[in-house]
Amino acid sequence: MDRFKELGIDTHGRTSGKMKTKCPWCHAQRTDKRDKSLSVNLDTKLYLCHYCGAHGSAAIYAGKGRKLGDPLVKFPTATGSNSSCPPTEKPHGDPEQGALTQKQIEWCRDVRHIPPEVLVEAGVAFASISMPISGKEKGWEKRDCLCFNFFENGELVNTKFRDSQKHFKLLQGARTIPYNIDAIRDTPECILVEGEFDALSYMAVGRTDVISVPNGANSQLDWLDELSESHFEQKQVIYLSVDTDRKGRELCRELSRRLGVDRCRIVTYGEAYKDANELLVAEGPDALLKALEDAPIPRLEGTFTAEDLRERLHQLFEEGYTSGVELGIPNLDEIMRLETGRVLTVTGIPGHGKSDFVDEIVLRLCTRQDWRAGYFSPENTPIEYHHAKLAEKLLGHRFRKDFSTEEEFARVVDYLSQRVWHILPDGDFTLGNVLSKARELVHRHGIRVFVIDPYNYINHQIPAGMTETGYIGSFMNSLARFARLNSCLVILVAHPRKMNKQYGTQKTEVPTMYDINGSANFFNMTDYGIVVDRQDEMGIVYIHVEKTRFRNFGTKGNAAFCYDVTNGRYSPCTPPPEPGMQVQPWKGAKDLFSSEGWI
Structure with a gap:
């Protein structure tokens, strides 16, 4: 606090916070010697006397030829560059800030009704800097500005400059x-x-x-x-x-x-x-x-x-009415569009790619809608394997150094780090604990889609006397409530009961939403219901949309896809009229994912 001492301001040994003390400029003339008229902000180094009006900054540099009380303060600058600034200025500016002028103080007080002492406590200062201007004469111009200083833990990390015409500028590269x-x-x-x-x-x-x-x-x-x-x-x-x-x-x-x-x-x-x-x-x-x-x-x-x-x-x-968001897959967007606050239930024969198609949905919501996602997916462990699968969908090729560059590796890992989180509660897979962790992801990271894959990995605790049907109804209610309160799309993957073989063949029957193991409530209480059906002999994956709760979000129908085993992507296709005929991919289908510009 030597700089306050140089000004004659007694801070009584304090080094932080706000306080009032005696004004060194007018105290000798005051009749009330007990009055502490000087407000001091020890963090921003600014001061203001409510009696004589003396104001300024204690953050002066000694030995620079400035007078005692010179209210000039030089703040640290951010790194970065801006080639459009005038060549006589440093790229990001190295502005010297001082106390507000009397005109600025009066404008804040009379026009905005902000008292001078509040300006001092908040660390509002003055600087004359080059500002970008608009209109016919675009360019840069020296302007007198208010400086709103952004402090964190008492240290200046950024400054917002505002001129009289509401032009704004931040320190480039600062937090x-x-x-x-x-x-x-x-x-x-x-x-x-x-x-x-x-x-x-x-x-x-x-x-x-x-x-x-x-x-x-x-x-x-x-x-x-x-x-x-x-x-x-x-x-x-x-x-x-x-x-x-x-x-x-x-x-x-x-x-x-x-x-x-x-x-x-x-x-x-x-x-x-x-x-x-x-x-x-x-x-x-x-x-x-x-x-x-x-x-x-x-x-x-x-x-x-x-x-x-x-x-x-x-x-x-x-x-x-909103029509929901699209995934960017034409044939599926025609029959299903998604909305937060809803539950989407996915089923299908084991091994037909339920989880893989859910990943497709999630990444398309991330790339097209800038959403963030959370997973409770114990089947997708170790988690790095799941991330590798997601990376292949994004990259469009194998996630190996033989196919990808180090730059691609870094970019895809950075992208997934900012978009996808996994939770694996330590030994407690009860629904309450899983949703509690998901709520933390909403709070801390703003996820908009949460996946539970699959249903049977939840540690189900059915109360005594409750039937399985009643429990599943309560379970689906909990998902719907979480989705509604947190404005999330909840995706639940649920396996069907053991399906019979089609009569006269060895092919397993395609399940419906009513065939999910446990209860028809999976169908009755979901907002969206889809069945993933892989037809190996035709080389096609059908997505059967069996339910959309509201017609503005779509209708029942089928969408056909080709599946690329090298990258896990689904491309819309036209199914052949008869088995054995060639599948026809839709024009431009292979570019549907990469064209979204995910990085």
Whole structure:
């Protein structure tokens, strides 16, 4: 704290946090010698006197010819380059930040209603840097900017620069984290907003446990992967106070899914305002606090009203029924389209490729929809073997050094590491424990599809007095509830009972969904039901879609595929009219997977 000492600011030996102390510039003239009018943020090194207005930064460099109290601070820069910047500037900038100008302080106070002391506590600073400009005269131009500094564990990791025309710029190559993240590490509650001024608005009314999500209303929440356990695991209440436009609503839905709808409370601002700062400016601090207080508590589990469903109803009102997402396989997309919040049950004769086709579905959802997946698949062990199978589907050839390069190996491993997780609970394969681990994958990594392969590997604990049919009904209810609460597609692989031979032949009968071993509830209580049927003599795999619960997601029908044993891919084909005739692959079928640009 030598730099504070150089300024004459007594920090009483403290090295972190926020405090108030006596102002060295006006204290001698004060009649009340006990008044501590100087606010100091020991983490950001900024200070502000509420009596004389002195403000600046203690992070000065001694011996540089600057005057005592010169509010100039030079922050570390990120690595990276940007060839489009002016040649006189360093590529990513090496901006020197100083205390806000009086004009900026007055603008924040009068226009945004953010008090000066809040700006100091939040570490908002000033810099003059080159900014990208739009319009007819595109290029770069020197602009005076507000600097929103992003600290993690007290260290600066990024800065967002904002000029008076709402142009933004981040340090290139720096880490992307939420704004003010340190403020919520150990708090029982927190508030999530969509912009820095919204965060400052809550600070202005006394709620410092607020963060602004990075990149605005972006529903890609990769930053949650590394912060969920340390910053959100123990939260009792999480307020989602994002914008009320379409993108804001999408962000709100995804945050609720990841963080848990049971502890999220949605803040609204009335029809006239779209965010927290607009409400603060128009109605004042009490109105913003009232909006926070009025955020509804999670509804009683199992009960719903039209008001609870207002957002979904309005989406239906505006857009109509969703048709689900496609897999990019034309003949199958015609009869089945998938949606989160649903259960898909897959069956078929053992050895006909149920698991392999499920992998096809999962990877297509990852590559086309940018979903993430979780597996409980004890049959697919060791897990590295399963990953090798997935890699072959992605690469389009064998997963061996004779067929792949080291670069391909690195890329496919990196891709799978960011998209697929396996769980193998230590010795406890009960449904409750498996779904608990899956819920952690939703929370920490945002998975949207979860596979249980197969049903018989679950440690089924049928209560005394309950029939197998009743138990399977309860089991399917648990899957449906998990799918609904976590907005996941749950895929269940279930084996059929022992099938009979077709009359007069040695060929096994093709099972139906009603033939799954145990109960017709597998068919009755699933949303989608498909049967994988491999016809070896014809060289065709048929996918029989036997159920789609709602007609907007498809209809019953069959889709024929050729299976490539070298890479595990399924390609649509036209079956021959008679056995022995040649199968006709669909034009472009072999490119269906690779054309998605999975890396």
